[in-house]
Amino acid sequence: MLRLKNVTKTFGTQTALKDITTAFNDHETTVLVGPSGSGKSTLLRSLNLLERPESGTYDCDGIELDFAKKITKKETLAVRQKTEMVFQDYNLFPHLTVLKNVMEGPVHVLKEDKQTAKKRALELLDKVGLKQKADAYPNQLSGGQAQRVAIARSLAMRPRYILLDEPTSALDPELELEVLKVLLELANEKQSLIIVTHNLEFARHVADKILFIEDGQINFSGSKDDFFNSNDLRIKEFISAMTLDNLN
Template sequence: MLKLTNVNKSYENNKILDNINIVFPKNKTTVILGPSGAGKSTLLRSINLLDQPENGTIELDDIKVNYNENLSNNEILQLRRKSAMVFQSWGLFPHMTILENIIEGPTQAKNENKDQAIQEGKKLLAEVGLEGYENRYPSELSGGQQQRVSIARALALKPSYILFDEPTSALDPELEAQILHLMQKLALEGKSMIVVTHNMDFARKVADKVIFLEKGQVIFDGECKDFFNNNNQRIQDFLNAMKF
């Protein structure tokens, strides 16, 4: 289970997260929706401690962290080992081969045996449709292929939760569809995923739970079907705007 309690985050005088209380269920897909500037990416980055809120707590499996404390590098690392982030821009190391990119996390952050990590990395590449690409470099791959590698890299860490921050926003529609189909496959396999997206079709098909944020506040927290059938005027306005 992943639980955020009374989480607050501000930049200067701008409240980005306003007393956030959310439970993200295990083996389910939670989709975070909302207008630009609502705090979606900040919320995601707070889970991975890429951004640290001023106060509140996060509980992830057997770890509980108070955000208002001065966290040690070991405490930060322990929490980050429980999750893996897939970004908008895939962020692969350009000087490393595809396989080297994938095994970097398991061997360096989790001290896994290199030979074992290599075998697992090759298996993951096959699962994301890139079998035989292990000795290529990121510059030799399309954007969609690079994003598939970044997903394989996240899976290699065997995280409790995979965090997706607009993973298809930099892709054209055809490549976007490929990545969304891969994410749908992961959801059907029961992976625990938290996804920030603007793709309403994906949310309808894949989300078990929807969080709707606006101005750093949770406006809706519930099942997917209840969100898309909600009579709240703000939610209806948002959905109508997203249709175009």
């Protein structure tokens, strides 16, 4: 389990996270929703220590950190071995084939032998429907294919949690669907996922838990059914705006 307690993060005079306390359960999919600039990505990136809050505590599956104190390189590495990030711009190595992109972390970080890493990489590429692209380079892939390779690369590191920051925001709807199907399959397999997304229809399908974040605060934490059936006026307004219910 990942636990944050009384976490605050600022950028200059702006408070991005205000005294956040929440937990993310193992083998569940938690979806973070809210308006742009609300703090969703900052919260997600804090779980991987890409952002460092100024105060509060973080229990990352037994690794206990106090953000008010210096976090060592050893602690950072330990957290990142449990929490793999998938970014909206893929971050694949352009000079490596798809297969070698997926093998890179296991070989150089986890110290797996190359044959074991290759076998696992091919299995994961097959899982995301891209085994036939093993020898291709990133510039030969569509955006949806590149994002699926990025997901396979994260899975290859055997993390407890995969963190996804707007993983389909740069894709057109058809390519987005390719990626969402892979994520839904992972959710059904009970891989622990934490996803920032604006796609509420996807959230409705995939989430075990939803956090609604606005102005750096968690204004809702609960099941997707409770979220989508909420009588809270602000939540109803947000859902209507995001799903174009009030377009007419």
